Amino acid sequence: MTEDERAAFIRAHTRLRPVPLAPSIRIHTADEATVLWSRTEDEMATIGLPPPFWAFPWAGGQALARYALDHPDETRGAHVLDFAAGSGLVGIAAAQAGAARVEACDIDLFAATAARLNGAENAVALHVRAQDLVGLDEGWDVVFAGDVSYERDMARRVTDWLRSLARRGARVLVGDPGRAYLARGSMEPLAEYDAPTSRDIEDAECKRTTVFALRDA
Numbered sequence: 398m399t400e401d402e403r404a405a406f407i408r409a410h411t412r413l414r415p416v417p418l419a420p421s422i423r424i425h426t427a428d429e430a431t432v433l434w435s436r437t438e439d440e441m442a443t444i445g446l447p448p449p450f451w452a453f454p455w456a457g458g459q460a461l462a463r464y465a466l467d468h469p470d471e472t473r474g475a476h477v478l479d480f481a482a483g484s485g486l487v488g489i490a491a492a493q494a495g496a497a498r499v500e501a502c503d504i505d506l507f508a509a510t511a512a513r514l515n516g517a518e519n520a521v522a523l524h525v526r527a528q529d530l531v532g533l534d535e536g537w538d539v540v541f542a543g544d545v546s547y548e549r550d551m552a553r554r555v556t557d558w559l560r561s562l563a564r565r566g567a568r569v570l571v572g573d574p575g576r577a578y579l580a581r582g583s584m585e586p587l588a589e590y591d592a593p594t595s596r597d598i599e600d601a602e603c604k605r606t607t608v609f610a611l612r613d614a
């Protein structure tokens with residue numbers, strides 16, 4: 398599937414909607430989460446594509462976006478990475494808050510396309526990278542990771558890497574609504590939000606979500 402075909406698919410199955418916790422940002426959001434979820438799983442399982450994480454603003458990302466907009470001092474002039482960007486909402490917030498350069502990475506090609514479309518809709522320049530950056534250090538000043546602790550192996554691998562970035566001096570900010578594999582011991586809470594979520598994809602209409610700074614120890 399080409400970039401244009403992915404963009405057409407995204408436009409066909411979503412609508413531009415404000416992010417509940419950061420309504421100045423609009424992203425391509427699935428109308429009915431479960432319909433899109435099952436359709437992409439059915440249609441795309443044969444070619445090995447993951448479910449459409451990019452079609453929703455996850456609670457962790459919403460909290461980080463709100464935090465970035467409310468604390469422009471965290472990102473002003475900075476080289477920022479939005480890791481596991483999904484829709485790219487956190488990177489968009491960082492760009493709006495004055496970051497000098499924002500990279501958004503995701504291993505899902507559809508997420509990369511969605512982040513590109515969403516960046517353009519919000520009139521910010523996101524440098525989108527469809528690749529796994531875990532283990533690399535490209536000198537980012539600030540690294541955001543929204544909602545990345547939902548699978549055990551991924552959470553462990555990502556947290557070890559994020560901790561190494563924090564150790565060399567990067568500011569690492571994590572948004573998480575209490576997922577099972579969050580490495581709580583390493584996290585310093587900075588702010589809490591009630592993130593509205595969809596009943597289709599969560600077990601609640603609202604999730605208490607924390608923005609943490611990852612400690613380097």
Ligand SMILES: C[S@@+](CC[C@H](N)C(=O)[O-])C[C@H]1O[C@@H](n2cnc3c(N)ncnc32)[C@H](O)[C@@H]1O
Binds near residue numbers: 447456457484542
């Ligand atoms: C729950 S979604 C969160 C998306 C976004 N940060 C938000 O909060 O709305 C998790 C995302 O992590 C991505 N992901 C998983 N492993 C990754 C990796 N190693 N590198 C980059 N992205 C990854 C998935 O493709 C998915 O888009």
